[in-house]
Amino acid sequence: MTTSPSRGWKKKLNIKMINFSHFDNSPTLNLDLKQAGSWIGSIIVSEHKIIGTISYIFCSDDELLKINKKFLNHDSLTDIISFPELNSTSIISGEIYISIDRVKENAINYNVEFKNELHRVMAHGVLHFVGYGDSTTEDKAEMRSKEDYYLNLLPQTY
DSSP: OOOOOOOOOSEEEEETTEEEEEOTTSOOOOOOHHHHHHHHHHHHHHTTOEEEEEEEEEEOHHHHHHHHHHHHOOOSOOSEEEEEOOSOSSEEEEEEEEEHHHHHHHHHHTTOOHHHHHHHHHHHHHHHHHTOOOSSHHHHHHHHHHHHHHHTTSOTTO
């Protein structure tokens, strides 16, 4: 089992059981953490699971590349790496690392707002925890459909 790289955050804010942190050198986000936490919680509950402790850690490409190499033996950039806690199939817990650099680049490449792409990646991570994959074409289509569904549930003012 792969362990997670929890270490030295600059800032941590607990919202129910959904936590948001960032590394010292990562860009700050203009994100309503209370609303983001509620939205992520609603995804978990909608998938008939129980909210455990989920930590979102926002970081740079450099930080996420180090984690990717160390824990997954992958030498490539990625937007997200998730480390689920495997203690229960119904209680959803784990750590989700998101590269803000990669999300910004993806937003430009896909011609979407940064916030939209960030929310897509946030949903993607928790959807992995509740059991969705993305290793096959069919899995990717189902994952994208779920991401779109939950993105449409975000309040318009958010």
